[in-house]
Amino acid sequence: MRVWREGVLRTCSVAYSLDNLDDEFCHLSNHCIQVHSAAFGEHEATNEMFYAEFGRVLGGTVLRDNLLPQAHRIIVECLLAARDTLEANPELGGVGCFNVFGVDLMVDEDLSVKLIEVNSSPAVADELVQDLVADLAKVQLNRHFSAASSSAGSSSSAPSNDDGNGWELVYSAERDAALA
16 A cells, blocks of 8 residues: 655635534635635635645754654544445456545644545546656556566565655555454
8 A cells, every 4th residue: 555745735715713513614725616615816826835844844854753643543543444445346357446635634633633524526626647657657657567577587576665766655565464
């Protein structure tokens, strides 16, 4: 299982407040809702904050050392829990099969990451699409050609993090058998 190196924090156009629970613009960060706010884009372009900016807002290494490891653990646990329904049909060999999921998470005031939902057809920020797709192609091509050279007696085809793309390996059945 791999997670792409970049993510998006969807922000609200209006500052959070409990004074008006009906104000969807301060409580729901969904892009499809926020685009209708008169204040859309006033704080962050397209109400999106990418990891680098979010890391600066948090300060220090909170994002990389605290929040992302929690997010990765949640993602791995979700996909392992659903793996029987996600596995490719063995009769087809499963060669080259993959799926890209979008995982919506939230961070509470104690910096604890919580799962909101998993999307099978994720909306990807326009700024990220080209690199995400290019890196996905690299992963699949490397996987295919590693498997081909492995069957010819070459080196191991165990997944690694050193294939020069933005997909970080967060779980491998070979490496993390104790989690399965």
